[in-house]
Amino acid sequence: MSEPEHSRIDRYEPTAIEPRWQQRWAELGLHDTDLTDDDRPKFYLLTMYPYPSGSLHIGHWYIMTPTDALARFHRMHGENVFLPIGFDSFGLPAENAAIKNKIHPRAWTSANIDKMRRQVRTMGATFDWQSEIVTCDPDYYRWNQWIFLKFLAAGLAYRAKSPVDWCPNDGTLAREQVEGTDRHCWRCGARVEKRDLDQWYLRTTKYADELLDFSGIEWPEPIRIMQTNWIGRSEGAEVVFTTAADEAQPGADEEPSGREPDGDVPAGRELRVFTTRPDTLYGATFMVLSPEHALVPKLTHPDRAAEVGAYVTEAGRQTEIERMSTEREKTGVFTGSYAVNPVNGERIPIWIADYVLAGYGTGAIMAVPAHDERDFDFARKFGLPIRRVIAGPEVSDAEVSVPLEEAYIAHGTTDRMVNSGTHTGLPAKEGFASIVAMLESQGKGAASVNFRLRDWLISRQRYWGTPIPVVYCEMDGIVPVPEDQLPVRLPETVDYEGRGENPLKSDAAFVNTTCPKCGGPARRETDTMDTFIDSSWYWYRYLSPSYSSAPVDRSIEARWCPVDQYTGGAEHAVMHLLYARFFTKALADVGLVHEREPFKRLFNQGQILGADGERMSKSRGNVQDPDEIVSRYGADAVRLFLMFMGPWDQGGPWSPTGIGGISRFLNRVWYAALDPHGVEAGDPESGALPANQDVAAAEKALRKAAHKTLRAVSVEYAELRFNTMVAHLMELSNLLQRYRGTAVAGGAAWNEAMRLMLLMLAPAAPHIAEELWSRLAEARGEVPRGGEAPRGGDVPRGGEAPRGGEAWSSIHTQAWPAVDEAAAAENEREVPVQVNGKLRDRVTVPIGLPEAELERLVLARPKIVAALESKTPLKVIHAGGKLVNIVVR
RNA sequence: GCCGACGUGGCGGAACUGGCAUACGCGCUCGACUCAAAAUCGAGUGACCGUAAGGUCAUGCGGGUUCAACUCCCGCCGUCGGCACCA
Structure with missing residues (x-):
């Protein structure tokens, strides 16, 4: 920014603004959803919960921040939005860390969750932390067990032999633990064998036909096709x-x-x-x-x-x-x-x-x-x-x-x-x-x-998962653990002995138990459940995270399900998303829930790859930590940049080179809002209207642009087309920049355009929108709600706000504005004119000009006359007034 | 291999329903501001030919349909995701 401005108004410093607003929103309870409120339409927005792998990477931002923008957009439409979050915290990496670093899986997982929670907060996302769930908590996994027992009673769970990849030293191996074409163990290098084990299955095939039916849900066609082929x-x-x-x-x-x-x-x-x-x-x-x-x-x-x-x-x-x-x-x-x-x-x-x-x-x-x-x-x-x-x-x-x-x-x-x-x-x-x-x-x-669909093999010969709640008794055979004895807890002290095999098997205190039926000696099942079980019903638990008589409170489920919009990675197109559908149907059949489909609308966003174009992974060393770029450019810039880089379902390699453009855009909005009369020292034209425009024409043009932008942006948010949404805001910003310092700046049309600009920006870049909204509110003489300034003392304030001023309220509680169709209306249109499909001329004509007149006008144009070379047109195509094509031979 | 997606300037991408290819941004070039630099602002920027007016070509490759194809059809090539114990 130029020096004069610098001395006159504050710079845009996101790191000074953002934490303050995040705290303020928390105080306002903007994130907290009252699930019993039925005055407003509900909107259940779910995003795939993260695995606590260590720290947040840019991919998490890519999934979560546009989802938050969508939540804010829906709130501005008066909907009661529920946007929960949790952690998918059972699984193999915790055990790998345990074996490698001699740290307990729970300690490793908890530390990661703590770190990631702090990092998520820097996004400025409106997650409802009151309903957070962590799947490795006994309060969560007991319901996995409860559901398993219901399935067992309903004949949906059964036991059968099935081969696993087996290492003589490390026991069962996951696919990713089998390496090389000779298929050896990742830890000890031994040749991997097949071994038949008795394992638990869920009867997914019972629902094969029903799973083929996608009527009533709005899922992308590619996903439906993939699932259909998977079911086969x-x-x-x-x-x-x-x-x-x-x-x-x-x-x-x-x-x-x-x-x-x-x-x-x-x-x-x-x-x-x-x-x-x-x-x-x-x-x-x-x-x-x-x-x-x-x-x-x-x-x-x-x-x-x-x-x-x-x-x-x-x-x-x-x-x-x-x-x-x-x-x-x-x-x-x-x-x-x-x-x-x-x-x-x-x-x-x-x-x-x-x-x-x-x-x-x-x-x-x-x-x-x-x-x-x-x-x-x-x-x-x-x-x-x-x-x-x-x-x-x-x-x-x-x-x-x-x-x-x-x-x-x-x-x-x-x-x-x-x-x-x-x-x-x-x-x-x-x-x-x-x-x-x-x-x-x-x-x-x-x-x-x-x-082609097979029943779901859920047994895992591993420690870090939900214990399968059955015991084996010599007298009574397979005996389910009674409901009142749930949860079957994972023992907290385990010894990995440097081996990969499930330590539960050698934990005598865990294994040896008594039969619930006969009281005689019995052995506990030492297999745990596939972690996909956890993610097959977690959105129900969000609705009543501390409910103690069932996985979910049916009365809340009835009001809030199905999930209105689910967002998450395309890599889950088949397995997780099919298991979730299966679970919902099975849970409905055992009477737990009402709906038979979990997710009404689905959006699969693409993956952010490392700078090398490969999937981000610690072993490749290409994981992008967002903290540095966030502290440099601010959360808003990173959010917008991720939305702007391309269609959300596409993903792509991470490269921060373009973020400067986003930062410049936000700066221009900042100065246009706070200093509309500023002129650009470097631009001789600055402060002057275009030669062919008077103030009235310029104001009309500005209003037209603002309302056309609003029309486009409203659709783009709703359809999750964030990249073009940002592009449209940039175009409006460029026009504001053009009029800055002119007689138009600061007038009614300008203020209206600026107001729309901030409202449209609010879902995507919530902090800067709120800050400018607040400052302009002060300029309008409104007072902050509660009588206290919503910002810190670092900005000089011009004394007390006048009494009787309207109360300030957060931009995020404003209603989404309505398009003024009259202002946005076009009365002229530029029509391209082709000869044999090649562009030769353009004419600007009034909207609704009859085709015959347009044709007469076009055929008289010198360029067209020249292009026709005195041949007679065979045919003239009018593409609904959008284009004229003259066909000659 | 099978299933699904994608392929457009130097780069990310736009063109939503077959109708102006390259919106918006990055980068680059030039200019303004400055003692200077950074920052900021402005102009230009697909390739080729041409002083210009203008023309020709161009959306992975090869064919086709159409007045008109990035878009539809057929056949290739390449990249990415999934393939049931990674989540």
Whole structure:
């Protein structure tokens, strides 16, 4: 700023202003929501609660500050806004820190939360801290246990065996703890194995169909598609094959594995497969089981046991992603056994291959190489027969046995069935129903719906999570811990012994207990719950954080749910957001809540990456700490800068180079507000109106700009398009700058534009807006509410405010202004004129000029005459008065 | 690999429903102010040709639809997110 100004008025110093207003807002209770107030419409605004990883990074600002702007925007519309916050504080990093630094997970977590709470406060965000929740508090996780017991009673929780990645030294490993292509343990380097453990599941699949229904919620289409694909509903049939009798089959006495000598004769055993293409059943030339399939040991011929055994072990080392890749070369081994195709009695070989997954369908497939790409590749590689059973009209009957060059996947309406016994000649689209009917009549199969979605495995072999509230009794088996004995507390002293394995297992005081049923000795479950459980219902707990008879007070839930707007990272598009929907439906079914969908509207913002374009992480050393930039430019500038850098759902690499522009913008608003008559020493034009404008025209132009800005900005806030919202405010600021020091400055139109400017700025940059609002209020002769100046003594004040002045009130309690449509109205429009789609001229015409007149005017323009080169227009396109395009040849 | 998104000046991005490509900001250049510098203010700034008027080209690449395509369709390439024990 120039020297004269410097001496006349205060500089804009955000760090002097911001803490003062943050404190003042807290005193005013601006953040605290009265959940029982039903005079105003409610607006439940939820943002994904942070994991207390250590300290706040710029990504947290990116998530939270635009959300706060939205909260403030809705408050100005008279809504009762609830914006809670908490900490998602169970999880692996706390345990990793514990192992590494010999610090208790709780101590580490608590210290991080304390630090992050302080840092969050510097945002100036209006979080309601009264309703804060911390998921590792027993007061929170007891309700995880309570809910688990309700689910258990309702049959929504069950126990089953499931493989985990296992290190002989460190126990179960999380995916991120398995490293390298050889899949070794991150801590000790040992080769990771698979081990089957009894674990707890939640029955998410029960809700598969309901989860596919998004009617009634306004979620972005990409998210709906991703969830739909994740659930992966497919209609098809289950087909029963039977194992073939054959002298080459191993008999009952020579079980190759020796593990299940139960005397079953493999011949005649049922082998169920799921297929989406029952119409191709006659083309099944072999079967493939997943390496983990229960019948593999029984079906393996002794000659092949070594090969099969090796293959099964190797398959266990692969990740599912590797196994599903359609790109890499197919692998597999023959078991030595055969199965019988139920429709034609054909004997086909049974193979195992890793591209068949145990967790999908029945873990076994019928392979139809002619009509499935993966089966085709497999058959090609291992020399298995390929038989066409579906043909398009371009294939004659004589050609149906010509070898295929690639799998024929198409399923057109003109396709017909070939090589299909009694079905040959039938239109292919009828084959599905026809073959299913035949199978059903013979008891060899039935129509079936299959989902890719699996039940949710919630057991974790870890300390830092919610203990699963069951005990194991020799007499009574699995016994739920009675509700009145909740919470099952995590022991506070644990010894990690430098190992990664769950220390609960070796904690005798925790493990040894008595059976609630018989009073005899029993063991506690030592597994804890997946932390996604915590985040699957936390927005309910916010509503009644100290309610002691249930997770949530149903009367408050009824009023406040569903959440009106949820904001959070796109990386949660599937898992968290699907679990949350599942939980809501399940909780509704056990009678805890009313709504079946948790979040009415969803917005997934993008991720802020490190300066290197990579995800921010401590190990990469690219984490951006906001504190320094906030102390230099102020919270308002950082908030605005994050909103301005691009569409909110896009994210991007962090680079602070442009923040100076935001800072300049705020400074210009500051001086325009406080010193409208100042002139710019460096600008010879400063203080003079544009040559073609008088005061009246300038005031009209300013009012028009202000109200047009308001119209745009109102929509942009509501639609979370903050980047263009800021751009529009900058444009208005540029116009104010143009008129600063002129006869317009300080007049009625100027004051109106400035007032609108501050109101529009208030949600996004709340401190400077409040400060200027307050100072202009004093200038208007209003007195602060409560008789005390809302700012410190650092600014000279011109004595007492006059008595009888209107009471000052926070800008954040003002009503959002209304657009003056008359002021914003345009009466002229500049119409671009094209010849053959190329811009040749522009004409300014009155709004509503008839097309015929516009056309006459346009065709007379010298530039257009020249461009037409005396050719006759074929057609003149009027794009609704927005553009004229003259087509010539 | 599968699912989803994205690709526009030197950089972040705008163009919302097919209708003026490059709003707004950064950076850069020049100028004003200053003894000077910083800061501030003003002007300019897609590329190429041209003194200019003006013209041609340009939204990842290749095709297509249309009077008109950043936008719609087909096929590629690249980047990012998710893939069920990171949260």
